[in-house]
Amino acid sequence: MAEAQWVLMATGRSPTNIAVIKYWGKRDEALILPVNDSISVTLDPDHLSATTTVAASPSFPSDRMWLNGKEIELSGGRFQSCLREIRRRARDVEDKKKGIKIKKEDWEKLHVHIASYNNFPTAAGLASSAAGFACLVFTLGKLMNVNEDYGELSSIARQGSGSACRSIYGGFVKWCMGKNDDGSDSMAVQLVDESHWDDLVIIIAVVSSKQKETSSTSGMRDTVETSLLLQYRAQTVVPSRILKMEEAIKNRDFESFARLTCADSNQFHAVCLDTSPPIFYMNDTSHRIISLVEKWNHAEGTPQVAYTFDAGPNAVLIARNRKTAALLLQRLLYCFPPQDNDLESYMLGDKSILSDAGVQSVADVESLPAPPEMKTPGQKFKGDVSYFICSRPGAGPKVLTDESHALIDSATGLAKGV
């Protein structure tokens, strides 16, 4: 059967996102329904994103998936939930050029191959599952011609990884926790797009860590079960913070934005510490970065930079503008000089921030003056930061139409280069 040989493909790219009001704790484990609303900023997909190709063919005997070039098991309930929900919404597809005609009901029988990769180290702990599941759902939706209701797509991505629902949009995004038991109203909405507040510059410090970290899934389960502070946070503190954060974003009020972002990051880590056994995501390096930012903000009289930490020691630093970001970078490089005397691999993403900071070489780093607000200027911590990434608020998922971006070989139906 000649028609059994066709392979239909779609490729998409989705950004990662960083919460500024944190999601921590589920009220329903299976459906991934949170105990509070959260708000995030989407990062520029040029710097931090997942790219995914999904392919369908009558010649595929089963569903298969490759992540960063390595085949992985698709048995996980979360992948299956996303696949099932998208298949349920699939519609007729016709590709006249290739002579392919798939009826709505045929999708139930067609198996898919999925290949995905992240343009940043997965091990860095930078919400790779958020970008990955958003991309999977978005791209499957394209392949299967699903109606473009982004709210519904976000609700499906949520079932893969909670925070993935926020990666369906660019700019600033709110995940509304919803009230329904079936989770149908637990979905993300865009607050403003990425052009609304484009002064912001985001510098991520990827912090070296010897500790094995608690997974966020088991960590938040333990917090829900044992922390006496979590419910108070979720029911009393967060609702008012969400309103204030929406106002701050709408008004581009950096001072309020920074205060809320830092306070909520710290409170998330506080409820982790209030868990039994306690969860520590931040380490001494994370503490030092907070201290550096707090001292500088205090010295300036008004916040220059906001910090936020997810389920790991990495610092995500949001500077009010490019000038501030350059001053921040000088401070960071002063305290955390590159270990390998190699600036090139120490600054990823938008490397042009280095010239804004007047730093072109390791010699320039070494001659940086101590920041005036620093009490003990001698202290340097070479090796404690693995590298920095410079980024900014970015756009939501998009289709990559150029076939060269496809991660699956249309002739074989398998991941390329495996």
Place this chain on the structure above:
Amino acid sequence: MAEAQWVLMATGRSPTNIAVIKYWGKRDEALILPVNDSISVTLDPDHLSATTTVAASPSFPSDRMWLNGKEIELSGGRFQSCLREIRRRARDVEDKKKGIKIKKEDWEKLHVHIASYNNFPTAAGLASSAAGFACLVFTLGKLMNVNEDYGELSSIARQGSGSACRSIYGGFVKWCMGKNDDGSDSMAVQLVDESHWDDLVIIIAVVSSKQKETSSTSGMRDTVETSLLLQYRAQTVVPSRILKMEEAIKNRDFESFARLTCADSNQFHAVCLDTSPPIFYMNDTSHRIISLVEKWNHAEGTPQVAYTFDAGPNAVLIARNRKTAALLLQRLLYCFPPQDNDLESYMLGDKSILSDAGVQSVADVESLPAPPEMKTPGQKFKGDVSYFICSRPGAGPKVLTDESHALIDSATGLAKGV
């Protein structure tokens, strides 16, 4: 005037104490009134205590004080509060042998000299002010023949340093926050004396730290002003924990005691983290010690050891009995071997715990096997612990009648050896 030459002295010794339900946050800064009750265990004064000599003489032109051999200013409001409150309660004193007769009203005019020293490093951050103020108040009370109402003495010591009120008793002690605006009902009571639960062994790991720590006075002020979780902790969580902790202590129920102690330590540090700017007292070494204890407790199925941390990185570890303490010490020495190859100065207090642990030399430490519950047995952190102190629950303040203990020279009225 010959009678102007006499010097009347008293010397006392008071223990330090470690809270197992923490005091953090004042509702009245001047009177030192807390936002919640707290419970502590008094440590054996042989290992951790303050010794204070107070002297009065008509020849003293002003009040003076020496701390650890160095004269310090007595202008602080807290010293003055304690002095004033004790003077107010002073009664007639007669020493027929020395021919001294002091009338109640004379105490207002008599100046005092105070000399105090701690038998442990002040810099270690082990509640030296608790022992110090308790000792000052207790010993001044003796000198001035104040009525021995320990509740009232504790209330006076509280005005020197909040936690000092708990050092007025041995064993387990509760500081009742009280309700009155004038603080008259904010005082400590003994729950049980030190003989009630004498199986317990306390090992303190004094952790090396490069960071300058936030003082507890300014730290708790910041928490009261900025943490959204503190009031919930104080009003809702602690009252029920206090009741459970009293039960656990009464019944010598180590499992409940350990769970409550660890949870409350972690929650205290959680509200510190929820403060703006956030306060970090624990560092990576503190986290490693918690992790070591949690893994062992988990492996045993029931808690062997409780941990608690005050306003600093030092771990206070309470083992259910001596056998458990020996097993704990093996684990601690395995992970944190002595840096200077000198076991003698690495184990202070009750050094006999070393032989219980089968460790007599640095060679013995090096040949300790990895604890079976440890996942990554290679990891050792030489230098991260400065030294250990082994202690146990101990008795309250007492008078030292032997003149050789006096820290003031009765001939000169000045601190000895200055």
